[in-house]
Amino acid sequence: MCGRFDQSQTARHYANLMGWTDAVFDSESAPTTNAAPGTYRPVFHMQDGEHRVDDVFWSYRAKWAEGKVPIAINARFEKLANRYWSRLLKNGRGIVPAEGWYEWTGEKGHKQPWHIHRKDHGPLFLLALANFGPFVENRAEAGFVLVTDDASGGMLDIHDRRPVVLEADDAKLWLDPDLSPQQAIELARQSAVPAEAFEWHKVSTAVNRAGADGPQITLPLED
Template identity: 85%
Template structure:
């Protein structure tokens, strides 16, 4: 799964790196090294032919599912073809840019956080699904989820699932309205950045606190004064 991510550059920086110098912004979110569910984060998407960067609530549940299905923050790639996700797969594809994400290992109460990132330190473009419409009863109606897949290779010793990350070119194709849902699903299955392109290191347990922020919590543990 992916329960936190490092989005420590500005939304405008990520849009420029993505090649969207013409993007329309409706984003006031500042950079954070510890983006948590239940917060608004910038999401890249295409709407009415425009390249847009909008702040979207990280957590999703459609209004009809209240009391039936829990609010979720991730969507399993193998389940994107289901009726639950079909509308968002057709009209709600997005990209969440980031520097990395966090996973935890160890026993409950003693879990160690890790920062996972590209070896070349290029930005990550995480596949997302979102309802970009307004909410009427609760914020999760108009939220987003990150698409996850089975981890592979050496990443299994960190976590058994990971967000689907694409290079900028494939991520732009994921956003294209010309892509059918089935084509988008096939792209997600076959164009993800390979596990061997990632590296990871231990970080301070300060990241366990969702309100903690600042560049120090994303640094390798060996570069920090303590683990608290």
């Protein structure tokens, strides 16, 4: 699962790292170290041959699923080809850039947050699915989810699932509309940044509050 992430650089910074100097921006989201569900965050995608960066609502539920399934913030990688996600896998692939994400360990009421990031402190390009369009009744109709997979390589100590992360070049391939859904799944399976590329440290419980922000909440706590 991924319930919060650190997106502390600007969308234009991440676009430059992807080589998207020609990107069309419809994004006014400010950088944040504590992006939470229910907020609008910049999502990279392709539309009519253009590189686009649009603010999209983090949470999704198909309009037809109202009252049938709960609103989601993540999509399980192993279920991307099912009926619910297949349309977005074909037409709604996106990338959410970040510096890291948060997970929690411990018992309810005593949860310890952890900041997970690359050992080389490079950017993360998180796989996303989104409905890029207007909503009718609920903002989640036009929202996004992050794609998660089974955790491994010691990350099970933190959580049993983690976001699927790609390198910049592979992220651009994921967004290529000429890539079929099955090819996109294979790309993600074969090219995901491995668990051993990441490290993590404890951070302040201030991150538990959705409105908390600032670089101080990403700092490691002393044991």
